[in-house]
Amino acid sequence: MSFGNTTQGFIIFLLATSLLAVGATRTIVVGGSENWKLGIDYSVWANQNKPFYFNDTLVFKYDLPRENSTGYSVYLLPNLRSYATCDFSRAKLLANTTQGSREGFAYVLNKWKPYYFVSGEDNGTQCYPGMMKFFAAPTPTRH
Numbered sequence: 001m002s003f004g005n006t007t008q009g010f011i012i013f014l015l016a017t018s019l020l021a022v023g024a025t026r027t028i029v030v031g032g033s034e035n036w037k038l039g040i041d042y043s044v045w046a047n048q049n050k051p052f053y054f055n056d057t058l059v060f061k062y063d064l065p066r067e068n069s070t071g072y073s074v075y076l077l078p079n080l081r082s083y084a085t086c087d088f089s090r091a092k093l094l095a096n097t098t099q100g101s102r103e104g105f106a107y108v109l110n111k112w113k114p115y116y117f118v119s120g121e122d123n124g125t126q127c128y129p130g131m132m133k134f135f136a137a138p139t140p141t142r143h
């Protein structure tokens, strides 16, 4: 390994640790390059991308409704039971079908609670198991 690489690696290490020390927050695009859409199991995505930290920002990016597609949205369900059964009676709309276009809809995890995210179009069927639903429970920022 050359001296240059070692020095670079050390500088990157220093930068990384100093960012963590001030509680740097992250911006995470839900679904990565796939964004927010049908055909992805977001529980799997969330499992692969956890832990989520307090003050992390989740960005939901999705296509506008178009022919043969009602589009997508972002709802917060109040608890595990409503999440499991896709009960929207006390759901809170975070972003409607147009708010995920362009740079997407950004949402900060700034409460100590589990967040139950689902998409609510197609009469709630997008919330079915293995589809557009996941939960994120922020853990404390590392120091």
Ligand SMILES: *[C@@H]1O[C@H](CO)[C@@H](O)[C@H](O)[C@H]1NC(C)=O
Pocket (backbone or CB within 6 Å): 023, 054, 055, 110, 141
């Ligand atoms: C989260 O962000 C808010 C607003 O920027 C800030 O006041 C708070 O100290 C942050 N909390 C943590 C634990 O990083």
Ligand SMILES: *[C@@H]1O[C@H](CO)[C@@H](O)[C@H](O)[C@H]1NC(C)=O
Pocket (backbone or CB within 6 Å): 067, 068
């Ligand atoms: C929408 O669905 C109809 C009926 O299945 C089909 O004829 C049409 O080509 C579809 N349009 C698009 C843009 O996929």
Ligand SMILES: *[C@@H]1O[C@H](CO)[C@@H](O)[C@H](O)[C@H]1NC(C)=O
Pocket (backbone or CB within 6 Å): 096, 097, 098, 099
């Ligand atoms: C979505 O919300 C935005 C901002 O509140 C609003 O301007 C827009 O009309 C809404 N779109 C739909 C389809 O409800």
Ligand SMILES: *[C@@H]1O[C@H](CO)[C@@H](O)[C@H](O)[C@H]1NC(C)=O
Pocket (backbone or CB within 6 Å): 122, 123
């Ligand atoms: C949603 O429900 C309404 C009313 O029952 C029905 O007319 C419509 O076809 C349903 N849409 C879908 C996508 O299932």
